Amino acid sequence: MSLVDDFRALHRGRAPGDPLVLPGPWDAASARVFVDAGFPALATPSAGVAASLGYADGEVPPDEMFAAVARIVRSVSGAVPVSADIEDGYGLPPKELVERLLETGAVGCNLEDSSNANGALKDPREQAEWLAEVRSVAGGAVFLNARVDTFIKGVSDPGRAIERARLYVAAGADCVYPIGAPQEVLPELRAGIKGPINVGAGPASGSALRELGALGATRITFGPGLQIRATEALREIAAGLG
Template identity: 50%
Template sequence: MATDLADLTARAERLRALHHGEMLVLPNVWDAASATIVAEAGFPAVATASAAVSAMLGYPDGEGAPWQEMFAAAGRIGRVVTVPLTVDAEAGYGLPPRELVDRLLDVGAVGCNLEDTDHRAGGLVEAGAHAQWLADVRSAADDAGVPVVINARVDAFLPNSGVAEPDRLAEAIRRGRLYREAGADCIYPIGAQRREDVAALVALPGPINGNTGKELDLAALRELGVARVSYGPRFYRAALADLKTAVHQLLA
């Protein structure tokens, strides 16, 4: 695990640089074995997926798992990879900004996803309040001496966001601007699947994290100017589906 401050800083700077060159593709992982496969395949960074990690631990997504267990799982990944590690830290688990940053650095992570869903009250956190919280996380990272890469997830496109469908793009753009101004390095409008929506979001200042879907493969996202692509729990679910098929074949 990377614990040396200079090493962590170098990894954070490398992760940030990866958002400004060739499109960064992140097949998200959930444990040390899956992280090793991704790193050995040649991907320049490793990212966790909270839905996959929490499911692997036996908990529902959406901060259903104790944060201690989530960070312990991330720490096992941090011990086996030498490329930059970014952790899906959900909505921050209610941790104070400096403690959140310290926990990330303790497990060797130099980046994090931070989403704007309120998992306790439901719906989205008020945009200004969330922007201030992101600014506090940025300040805490500065104080810690490591330029942690913040991928600010905007959940306006999700069905449980409370945002009416016609308003989702405008709300995602509004929140994306606020979060960038607060110090986020990348904006992640999860659930944006229409080409025209992604094109509008890419016009925001700074890198945009996208997802592949029915209309958008990697080539289309690259053409639109998306900087980073995440797969969430997709590969975890595919691995379990393969396992289910294989074990049922033993009973045939």
């Protein structure tokens, strides 16, 4: 099987309490650490990569983001699939977006439904149409994770997230990511959404991550949490050198 086939297979048939845990490398060195630790796939965080490049989240020029993803993919030499957080697609036409993603060697991507330009939620039907274009261009070559930003934009009603998620799944998304969803609404999201659900978490024990799986998470990512934790550890080391 190809790496994208491997990646899709990792999302299928997972038992409750056994989520796919995807660490988020922010550079080549961290990617190698996670692969050496035995994780079967990786998912880059845009905020973590931004920090490694000296930018605030959302301010990385697309050329630099794609180059960073390519270095991460190259560093693991095809050992595991890599999915890339490419924010809201940088305003690129679907064909160019898919071409540039595949040039990095990544087999999946995370696409947000709020705008990098003004932070506003996009119209869900227009977003679904755009995702359908991305899917049409990519075919089966890209695992598409559609982020649902309602919770982080102050819309607390799980029903609104479910409505968007259903549109995105119908448009061809392989997985949906209701970022910022409170833990207590995960069973409702699980009941209302067909297909894999990505849940965000902070660095946590395996038992805590399994609990998220039992509540409805198919896979778990960490955003910039691991990069932040590593930076804190380095700060402590630096303080001890004085």
